[in-house]
Amino acid sequence: MASLQLSLPSTYRFRHRPVRCADERQTLFNRIAPVYDNLNDLLSLGQHRVWKRMAVSWSGAKMGDQVLDLCCGSGDLSFLLSEKVGSNGKVTGLDFSQEQLSVASLRQNMSLKTCYKNIDWVEGDALDLPFPDGYFDAITMGYGLRNVVDKYRAMQEMFRVLKPGSRISVLDFNKSTQPFTASTQEWMIDNVVVPVATSYGLAKEYEYLKSSIREFLTGKELEKVALQVGFSSARHYEISGGIMGNLVAKR
């Protein structure tokens, strides 16, 4: 495992905010940060890049917008948003894992794309956002909602900081109600994801995936929660045969 550690810069630029509800998940995401991007490519055969493009497109982000990428991790969705909003726009990537933000910041500094300068990294809690009401033109969240301890609260916070008429786009594993899809998903986790993660010394870190999907909300339940917190419309789209899903809700 030591050989997989990237050497990260001792200083990196992002705003620090105290995180109220740190738990073992924070430690988990800190631990997997150095290999997270490689594993995503390997485990999805590069497909996660397509799903993330779809999520950004559903967010409705456009040139000049002020947008938020929640649970941004190493920044994949933030970088796509950066290109969408251009140098007159602004992207904020928020995460509670310092290690993930450090990788995101390193990727930003190493890129030749000048528009990436429009991204700010903020260390913070998705359940207690350090932003005023009605501030953002669009919000994305990739593989974050399943991981937060209070999904209802996370949706309330997204609703609060979003401008009226704007959209959130929430990409994650789909908790399918179809037995065949659900068992295919579990088979892939047991026979592909966990063995590959094991070869990276991260078996325990990826074993939680199956239970996190079981404990997640179905597409219909996600739509219901979005409407309950105040969104005027909500629609969940299944992707890749129902293995993944994306919730789109409009304030």
Ligand SMILES: C[S@@+](CC[C@H](N)C(=O)[O-])C[C@H]1O[C@@H](n2cnc3c(N)ncnc32)[C@H](O)[C@@H]1O
């Ligand atoms: C599976 S990663 C997804 C990263 C990135 N969005 C992507 O799609 O590649 C989930 C991220 O959610 C972050 N996270 C989980 N709970 C959080 C919370 N309450 N506040 C902020 N970040 C959180 C973790 O630190 C981790 O980086």
